[in-house]
């Protein structure tokens with residue numbers, strides 16, 4: 001069974017399963033002659049905000065842009081502090097630097113791998129303007145406690161839901177709980193475009209209005225610029241693809257859930273491996289299926305030699321990246337949980353079309369390694 005050739009993500013298989021519908025939808029854009037804005041974008045914005053349960057939804061150029069504009073829409077800039085986790089994709093914290101503010105890194109809980117609310121409680125005392133929890137790997141952060149802390153202090157919460165399309169916490173979708181939420185449609189995401197794309201969801205009409213200006217040169221009317229904005233729009237071709245894919249999102253997420261349950265079940269007896277804990281009353285959409293083991297690097301090499309692709313999300317926590325030295329405030333109690341996760345995390349192949357033989361194959365190779 002060696003030479004398995006199992007990809008970490010295989011986007012071609014997803015495309016082939018819905019090719020006809022995608023091709024028709026893209027062709028409608030190409031034939032329309034309208035390549036910026038228009039009906040496809042408006043339709044997708046309505047569909048995805050309805051799916052999330054938010055009043056407003058705005059397509060933008062990427063998840064990174066969504067985070068920057070979300071902060072700007074709250075008036076956050078120079079001299080302000082924003083709390084987030086260092087165990088995330090770098091964009092979460094970069095957005096804070098891009099608007100001139102300072103990231104305050106709060107450590108993660110070692111079991112759930114998301115923001116530890118107790119650590120947040122002490123960080124808040126340093127004077128925080130906003131909090132960006134990250135629903136890492138598709139598993140919701142502890143939003144009940146984070147929102148309670150934020151509401152007590154009158155601080156805004158921006159959910160980084162870039163990895164959590166369709167995840168649920170206490171009956172609500174991630175991305176519908178904070179004041180603003182940001183999504184990425186990077187191709188490998190659970191809901192992915194054929195290129196870059198992003199989304200901002202909110203129930204606040206003033207924020208939605210500000211983002212409408214920010215994403216398009218600060219203009220309400222053509223050539224009348226009310227504020228300094230960007231060019232960061234969701235392209236109609238991407239919206240056309242996303243509208244089709246949104247119809248399959250729950251089905252694909254259910255398949256990911258089944259695959260994750262199989263992995264968990266088949267690997268549960270290996271003492272050297274532990275899994276991300278999913279909080280009570282929450283469901284993960286398993287954007288990434290993660291295992292944590294001190295033997296990460298050896299296991300990764302072993303799997304690679306047998307043709308099994310894996311990933312590491314993320315090998316270096318943000319506070320240890322070169323340009324973060326001296327530009328951030330670190331958790332007073334240290335960031336050892338983030339550092340530990342960064343040195344032990346291994347992401348196994350995960351996509352909805354992964355078949356039972358492939359899952360068994362991955363599991364068997366892992367079992368052999370630990371024998």
Ligand SMILES: Cc1ncc(COP(=O)(O)O)c(C=O)c1O
Nearest residue numbers: 062063064089091092162184186
């Ligand atoms: C947690 C997180 N935040 C932000 C981003 C940035 O999104 P994008 O790649 O669309 O700019 C990503 C995606 O890669 C992400 O995983």
